[in-house]
Amino acid sequence: MEVSFFRPQIGEEEIAEVVDSLRNGWLTTGAKTKRFEQDFAAYLGGGVEAIAVNSATSGLHLALEAAGIGPGDEVIVPSYTFTATAEVVRYLGADPVFVDCDYDTLCVTAYHVAPALTERTRAIMPVHFGGMACDMQPLIDLAAENGLMIIEDAAHSLPATSGGVLVGKQPTTATIFSFYANKTITTGEGGMLVTADPEIAARAKIMRQHGIDRDAFDRFATGRWVYDVVAPGYKYNLTDIASAIGIHQLRKVGEFHSGRMRVAARYREQLDGLPIDLPAEAPDGETHSWHLFIVKVRPEAPLDRDAVFAELGRRGIVCSVHYRPLHRMTYWRERYNLHAQHFPNAERVFARAISLPIHAGMTDGEIDFVCSSLRQVLS
The missing domain is CATH 3.40.640.10 (Type I PLP-dependent aspartate aminotransferase-like (Major domain))
Incomplete structure (x- = not known):
């Protein structure tokens, strides 16, 4: 798939x-x-x-x-x-x-x-x-x-x-x-x-x-x-x-949002217990748009982020990384003399983050395939 x-x-x-x-x-x-x-x-x-x-x-x-x-x-x-x-x-x-x-x-x-x-x-x-x-x-x-x-x-x-x-x-x-x-x-x-x-x-x-x-x-x-x-x-x-x-x-914004919430909920249910940090949910009474679903691969996982990303790609799952922090980009780093130690949280997120597929039209089969693939890769 x-x-x-x-x-x-x-x-x-x-x-x-x-x-x-x-x-x-x-x-x-x-x-x-x-x-x-x-x-x-x-x-x-x-x-x-x-x-x-x-x-x-x-x-x-x-x-x-x-x-x-x-x-x-x-x-x-x-x-x-x-x-x-x-x-x-x-x-x-x-x-x-x-x-x-x-x-x-x-x-x-x-x-x-x-x-x-x-x-x-x-x-x-x-x-x-x-x-x-x-x-x-x-x-x-x-x-x-x-x-x-x-x-x-x-x-x-x-x-x-x-x-x-x-x-x-x-x-x-x-x-x-x-x-x-x-x-x-x-x-x-x-x-x-x-x-x-x-x-x-x-x-x-x-x-x-x-x-x-x-x-x-x-x-x-x-x-x-x-x-x-x-x-x-x-x-x-x-x-x-x-x-x-x-x-x-x-x-259709409400319909689309419901679709994205469905995907996020199914991800959260099936990915719980893996050596990854799931994305934060909105506080009680607030709304998350679920434009992205970003998981962070923990240091104790058997593979690092790049290896997990590659394995998912080999299985036909298109993921992304949002984003490479600007303090790592040549122009911004050189112009403003930026150093990684000044951005510890951004550094930790970047080293671990993978954006999984998410859109309102994802089928349960597609979601389940992503989840089963992640379980296999991280087992």
Whole structure:
């Protein structure tokens, strides 16, 4: 049996909506993207503005730019994350300051952030890792005490909660979601910047499309061509073709989440007792999105992480490792003189972590095959 790491769940509704976009003649950002944005804001409960972008990376960049981050500023980011979290800080000439994560949740905490604050710190970028939301209230309190902004990297976290509140509705500056192909909902490529701050929203809208003060759909649909360029912006808009997929993916977020919870529960039941650490579950009353299911191979296991990974691959099971910490990456290590001993939890996680296949469409047979294979490999 071959088990893929992820498999997007695309139904006839998504296909029909895309075909409608192809037939109606408007392929780029237009009415369907606006509808997707409105639906997303409504899903979060209103009171926020949702701005569709072509990737979570571009959304993070727009949020930082709109927040006024620039040269001389510092932004706190975890080392245990994908490089996009940090690279967008450098886009603006600011400096990321790297901190360690919690070993169990893989999330950054106020405990890790507080010692890294300096007079140059302007913002904190917590990453809701693998679908587990960060413990946000201590971070929010720390930011308030120090006059800092919080930009949430929520690429993994729809529909996670912290403090009983959906990620995307926390009292922070902005939150950015990802709709990459393996995420909890997908548009193929894409993302959503969410904010309750009208100034952040207005700036992000302008900057996502070349700094132009009117979008193309408005100009062509109304027949009024006049526009102005008010800033040197970017090309970060999401197309109507992608939004056509997103409209229907969003309607299925509950169904998809139930599917991922089923996979996670079956994994937990069958993998209990093996020499691995299972991923932390969300605290009582909270929601884990289960974007990833990461197990950590313990030192007493008969094989190390790399050997287990190879054995699963030989059995046709596609796994991954999320992630190689940024302090190990050449650019970040050399530019900021980073050393492994400053990130002990990230080091331990990286040496042991394997991301098992997980997606809403996994069959019980596929889950059972992964579990039986792991038992054989670790016996």
